[in-house]
Amino acid sequence: MIQTIDENIKNRKSIFAFSDKMVEDSKLNLIFDAARRAPSSFNAQPWRYIYARKGEESYDILYNLLMDGNKIWASTAPVLILGFTEVIDSKRGRSNRFAFHDLGMATAMLMLQATSSGLSTHPMGGYDTVKAKEVFGIPSGFEPGAMIALGYEGSTENLPEDLKKRHNAPRLRKNITEFAFHGKWLSETGS
Numbered sequence: 001m002i003q004t005i006d007e008n009i010k011n012r013k014s015i016f017a018f019s020d021k022m023v024e025d026s027k028l029n030l031i032f033d034a035a036r037r038a039p040s041s042f043n044a045q046p047w048r049y050i051y052a053r054k055g056e057e058s059y060d061i062l063y064n065l066l067m068d069g070n071k072i073w074a075s076t077a078p079v080l081i082l083g084f085t086e087v088i089d090s091k092r093g094r095s096n097r098f099a100f101h102d103l104g105m106a107t108a109m110l111m112l113q114a115t116s117s118g119l120s121t122h123p124m125g126g127y128d129t130v131k132a133k134e135v136f137g138i139p140s141g142f143e144p145g146a147m148i149a150l151g152y153e154g155s156t157e158n159l160p161e162d163l164k165k166r167h168n169a170p171r172l173r174k175n176i177t178e179f180a181f182h183g184k185w186l187s188e189t190g191s
């Protein structure tokens with residue numbers, strides 16, 4: 001059997017143009033089910049998500065947290081999701097240094113399930129994290145991670161030229177040898 005990279009890993013990309021079509025409840029359930037299955041340190045499952053559909057008051061609250069550069073294109077996303085993680089391990093009375101790691105893994109699962117369900121995503125760090133905690137009354141011990149725009153891919157015709165380009169641009173990546181080191185640390189020069 002020829003081994004190839006999983007199609008959903010290959011096809012996922014952070015898009016800038018969403019269609020009006022609302023995400024079905026069943027699909028929302030699927031993507032959170034995928035997140036639920038992520039591994040986590042001590043199985044703490046520190047991730048939490050607040051999500052909202054366009055038209056709901058909480059969608060506007062999420063949207064208004066975004067930086068202007070993200071607002072331009074994220075206004076087309078039918079669903080916004082904001083990730084949080086529990087940074088305190090209350091059972092052990094210490095901080096959980098894998099809290100963001102584990103939120104990231106759950107979110108990666110969520111995004112790949114979205115891709116496999118015909119949806120697209122775009123994670124964003126460009127929003128007001130301090131205000132996010134305030135407006136949603138987030139309890140102490142939880143910190144916000146990325147906000148994710150979710151929906152079906154739409155036409156780029158109404159996007160400004162620069163975003164159209166970014167939507168369609170090839171995604172550049174490091175070569176494997178630049179980050180996967182066999183047995184010892186390799187510096188930028190390869191020595």
Ligand SMILES: Cc1cc2nc3c(=O)[nH]c(=O)nc-3n(C[C@H](O)[C@H](O)[C@H](O)COP(=O)(O)O)c2cc1C
Pocket residue numbers: 012013014015070122123124125126127146171
């Ligand atoms: C934590 C995180 C924060 C990001 N913040 C933003 C953002 O604020 N605005 C934006 O347009 N893209 C943002 N991105 C998307 C990245 O720019 C994108 O993932 C990267 O360029 C690779 O492109 P791809 O996701 O299409 O493969 C963010 C991605 C991550 C994981």
